[in-house]
Amino acid sequence: MIIVKQLTKRFTPEKGLFDLNFEVKKGEVFGYIGPNGAGKSTTIRHLMGFMKPDEGSSTINDLDCWAKSAEVQKMIGYLPGEIVFLEGMNGLDFLILMQKMRRHKMTQKRDELIERFQLDVKTPIRKMSKGMKQKVGIIAAFMHDPEVLILDEPTSGLDPLMQRVFIDLILEEKQKNKTILMSSHSFQEIERTCDSAGIIKDGRLVALEDIHSLRTVQRRIFEVKVKNEIDIDTIHQSNLQTEIMGKKTIHVTVQGNDQEFIQLLSRCEVEHVDTRPQDLEDIFMHYYDRREVAK
Numbered sequence: 001m002i003i004v005k006q007l008t009k010r011f012t013p014e015k016g017l018f019d020l021n022f023e024v025k026k027g028e029v030f031g032y033i034g035p036n037g038a039g040k041s042t043t044i045r046h047l048m049g050f051m052k053p054d055e056g057s058s059t060i061n062d063l064d065c066w067a068k069s070a071e072v073q074k075m076i077g078y079l080p081g082e083i084v085f086l087e088g089m090n091g092l093d094f095l096i097l098m099q100k101m102r103r104h105k106m107t108q109k110r111d112e113l114i115e116r117f118q119l120d121v122k123t124p125i126r127k128m129s130k131g132m133k134q135k136v137g138i139i140a141a142f143m144h145d146p147e148v149l150i151l152d153e154p155t156s157g158l159d160p161l162m163q164r165v166f167i168d169l170i171l172e173e174k175q176k177n178k179t180i181l182m183s184s185h186s187f188q189e190i191e192r193t194c195d196s197a198g199i200i201k202d203g204r205l206v207a208l209e210d211i212h213s214l215r216t217v218q219r220r221i222f223e224v225k226v227k228n229e230i231d232i233d234t235i236h237q238s239n240l241q242t243e244i245m246g247k248k249t250i251h252v253t254v255q256g257n258d259q260e261f262i263q264l265l266s267r268c269e270v271e272h273v274d275t276r277p278q279d280l281e282d283i284f285m286h287y288y289d290r291r292e293v294a295k
C-alpha cells in the first residue's frame with residue numbers, strides 16, 4: 001500500500017533523507033520512531049506530496065506521492081506534526097471547514113470522535129490547550145473514514161487517558177483493514193498498536209522490527225548485580241549481549257542460550273538477579289544515544 005523506495009532528499013550533505021526503503025502493507029500499522037531531527041516529518045511530507053524527492057520515490061496505492069499528490073491526499077487522513085489553524089474559529093468551525101474542503105457531509109463519525117475524546121468543540125481554538133488542539137487534529141484526520149492514515153506524533157500533548165482512547169481508536173481502525181503510518185516517541189504506544197516498526201537516525205533507516213515476532217521470540221533481559229566490579233568485566237567480555245548499567249550492575253539479553261548464561265554467573269559472585277521480557281525500547285533505545293555506547 002505504502003512503498004518508499006530509495007527515497008533521498010539532501011538538505012545538506014548530512015541532513016535530509018538518504019536511500020530510505022520500507023513498505024507498509026494494506027491493513028498494517030507501521031510505527032516510525034527516531035530521535036529529534038532524524039527525518040520522520042520529512043518522510044511524512046514526502047508521503048503527503050508536499051516535497052519532491054531528489055532521488056527515489058514514495059507511492060501510496062501505486063500512485064506516486066509527488067506526481068499524483070492531489071489524488072493521494074484524497075485517500076489519506078493526515079495529522080501534521082504542527083497543525084495550522086485559521087484565526088477566529090472554534091473547534092467545530094474548523095472541523096466543518098475541513099469537511100467542506102473534502103466535500104464530505106457525513107457527521108456521524110465526527111460527532112462520535114468528539115464524544116470519545118471529550119472535546120468541547122465550542123471553545124475558540126486560540127483558547128485551546130495543546131492537547132485540545134491535538135484532539136481537533138486527530139478528529140479531522142479520522143472523521144472522513146480514510147483508507148490510509150498518516151499521523152505525525154499523534155499523541156503529543158494528550159494526557160494518559162486520552163492516549164489510551166487514541167490507542168483503542170487505532171486498534172479499531174486496524175480491525176477495519178486501514179493502513180496506518182504513525183511517528184511516535186512512545187515505544188509503548190508503538191508496541192501496543194503496530195505490526196512493524198522502523199527506526200530512523202540521521203536520515204537513514206537503521207532498523208526494522210516485526211512487532212509480532214518480538215512478542216513470540218521472547219528474549220529476556222536479566223539485570224545482574226555483582227559484589228565485585230571485576231565480575232562486570234567477566235560478564236561483559238562473554239559472548240552474550242550485554243549493557244553495563246552501573247559499576248556493579250549489568251543487563252544481559254538471553255534467548256535460548258540459558259546454559260551459557262548460568263555457567264557465566266556461576267563464575268561470578270552474584271548479589272541479585274532480576275528478569276523481564278525484552279521490549280521495543282530495549283532494542284531501539286541505543287539508537288537514541290549519539291555516542292552509541294551500547295554493545
Ligand SMILES: Nc1ncnc2c1ncn2[C@@H]1O[C@H](COP(=O)(O)OP(=O)(O)OP(=O)(O)O)[C@@H](O)[C@H]1O
Nearest residue numbers: 011015016034035036037038039040041042043081
Ligand atoms: N525544509 C527544510 N530545509 C532544510 N532542512 C530541513 C528542512 N526540513 C527539515 N530539515 C532538517 O532535516 C532534519 C530532519 O527533520 P525532521 O523534521 O524530519 O525530523 P523529525 O524526525 O521529524 O524530528 P522531531 O522528532 O524533532 O519532530 C533536521 O535536521 C531538520 O533541521
